[in-house]
Amino acid sequence: MSGVSDESSPVGRVLGTADATPLQFWTAVTPGSYLQLDDVVVTQRDLPDREPVTIAGVVTQVRARHEGAQFDSDVFAIADGTLPALVQEAAEITTTRVDPELYVPPAPGAIVHRASGEARDAALHFDRMDRRIPMGTGRDGVPVFLNADFLDGTRGAHVSISGISGVATKTSFATFLLYSVFRSGALGADGTNARALIFNVKGEDLLFLDHPNTKIDETTRAAYKLLELPATPFSDVRVYAPPRAGDSSGAPDVSSRLTGVDTFYWTLEEFCEKRLLPYVFADADDERQQYTMVVHSVTAHLNRHAVPAEGGISIDGRRIGSYGDLVDHIVEQLTDDETRSTWAGSAINMGTVNAFARRLIGSKRDLSRLIRGDLAQRRPHQIKTAESAQVTVVDLHNLPDRAQRFVVGVTLKTEFEEKEKAGTGRPLLFVVLDELNKYAPREGTSPIKEVLLDIAERGRSLGVILIGAQQTASEVERRIVTNSAIRVVGRLDPAEAARPEYGFLPPAMRQRALLARPGTMFVNQPDIPVPLCVEFPFPAWATRKSESGPPPSETMKSIVQGADPFAVVGSRGGSSDDDIPF
Structure with missing residues (x-):
């Protein structure tokens, strides 16, 4: 870290009335100058x-006081000019870098400069980042970067984003981060070949990631230009939606996007062959119950005895054409004294069987449109990112809670197994999942939670990167949060901000998180000792139907899919997130 700053004028001097340590010190601000947080x-x-x-740091607190005043009421006399006093501002500095690494305190009276240019990059360790992913600008309006080594698995992986729903713009930041990964070129070939799997759980906002946002202005375009990014939507997007309830044709259940949407579902054969029954019981509380033994026994029986048949499957010579028929058959076999032991084992009592049967019967309404025997096995009907586009959006917002859990669990299980079979960490797969506290709560266990734990603990070596968003990090499984190298915080609830999961935020930054406006995030990454305040630009892709530009033609899409992903691709469009735009 050479020199002190590109600016010659000092902004203050190290205070002599407060202790200065190698890791923290106070600076008196020069009259006529100012220092702000960050x-x-x-x-x-x-x-x-x-x-x-050379000692560099970030301002983490600023104060101003009257010097010469003794009582609170003196402020009035000072304001009237009858009592002499001096207004003095001081700033708390938290050290971010010492070069060379001799940890000595700065001397009282030492001149302090505002860092810019190379000095700023060195202070924030940007000069040590071989691959820098732009994630927005700091309070000084200069770009702020993420170290790609802690995102792609080289030295760490996974992102945890927390904040109040509808205000913290969690999904907006997640999609912008993906966009920056794909379009900045920081990851080179890894970024070109990477895939993203996004679960859309609220509204249809994320269905327009490939549509241009008609409301972006020149200021927004300038913000993208400053980050060396094109102000265009995602170039290669594929959208999947569930079939409409009660629709025998299997048409996708979406209302705003009328073209370019594929239907996803699972056939009865796939349900039995791939052992998907446990994901019907995907609530974290379910695994505590004894009936889970019945779940695994029935799953094994279906795997062994279900065979393909026209319009569905055949089990023990009985043809089954729908999920409802399958449920009825299972319950019938379990309640029959002659067949119960064959399906569930001899040690299972009727109370346990009845508990299983009640929950299974309750799933018919939620899952009948997802597990089908009446639809021909047309392709694509399965969600496979390797055979899809660069960005795959799975729409869940029209599904009830149990069905959402089933889709998330089965899809993640399938994708993770495919990566395990491939045995390589490339190409990268980024998984964006909101409401993580619902799928991987701190208490209890479930098939989905186990898959997410696998991704958090082993995904780095397989190239599966989890970008999880939640309102309350305190309610998410600890191992998932602690395995996230990058932690991001938006607007927080006061009670949540006091939880130990946010201990990485300095006290002043915790207070600021209660006031943060949409588009402002606090990002903590391993090689920078202090979280950085980041403002990221308004989405260049549509965040709702009303601001969506013309959809791309099929001709244009075919050209784009074979083009340089870092090139500016005209005016194509996309979706934003579940949170309000800012």
Whole structure:
């Protein structure tokens, strides 16, 4: 870290009335100057017979006071000019870098400069990042970067995003981060070949990621240009939606996007062959119950005895053409004294069987449109990112809670197994999942939670990167949060901000998180000691139907899919997120 700053004028001096330590010190602000939270500053400490030590840091608190006043009421006399006093501002500096690494405190009275240019990059360790992913601008309006080594699995992986629903713009930031990965070129070939799997759980906002946002203005375009990104939508998107309830044709259940949507479902044969029954019981509380033994016994029986048949499957010579028929058959066999032991084992009592049967019968309404025997096995009907587009959006918002859990669990299980079979960490797969506290709660266990834990703990080596969003990180499984190298916080609830999961935020930053406006995030990454305040630009892709530009033609899409992903692709469009735009 050479020099102190590209600016010659000092902004203050190290205070002599407050303790200065190698890791934190206070600076008196020069009259006529100012320091705000998140400003980057730098100073030097001269040492005998050694080169000077450069100490850089970030402003984490600012105060102003009257010097010369003794009582609270003195402020009125000072304002009237009858009592002499001096207004003095001071800023708390938290050290981010010491070069060379001699941890000595700055000397009181040492000149402090506002860092810019190379000095700022060095203070924030940007100069040590071989691959930098732009994620927005700092309070100084200069780009802020994410170290790709802690995103793609090289030295760490996974992102945890927390904040109040509808205000924190969690999904907006997640999609912008993906966009930056795909379009910045920071990951090179890994970014070109990477895939993204996004679960859309609220509204139909994410169905327009490939449509241009008609409401972006020149200021927004300038913000993208500053980050060296094109202000265009995602170029290669495929949307999947469930079949409409009660529709025998299997038409996708969407209302705003009328073209370019594929239907996803599972055939009865696939349901039995791939052992998907446990994901019907995907609530974290379910695994605590004894009837889970019945679940696994029935799953094994279906796997062994179900065979393909026209219009569905055949079990023990009985043809079954719908999920409802399958449920009725299972319940019938379990309640029959002669067949119960064959399906569930001899040690299972009727109370346990009845508990299983009640829950299975309750799933008919939720899952009948997803598990089908009446639809021909047309392709694509399964969600496979390797055979899809660069960005695959799975729409869940029209599904009830149990069905959402089933789709998320089965899809993640399938994708993770495919990566395990491939045995390689490339190409990368980014999984964006909102409401993580619902799928991987702190208490209890479930098939979905186990898959998410696998991704959090082993996904890095297989190239599966989880970008999880939740309102309350305190309610998410600890191992998932602690395995996230990147932690992001938007607007927080006051009670949530006090939880230990946000201990990485300095006290002043915790307070600011209660006031953060949409588009402002606090990002913590391993090689920067202090979380950075980041403002990311308004989405260049449509966040709702009303702001969606013309959809891309099939001709244009075929051209784009074979084109350079870092090139600017005209005016194509896309979707934003479940949170309000800012």
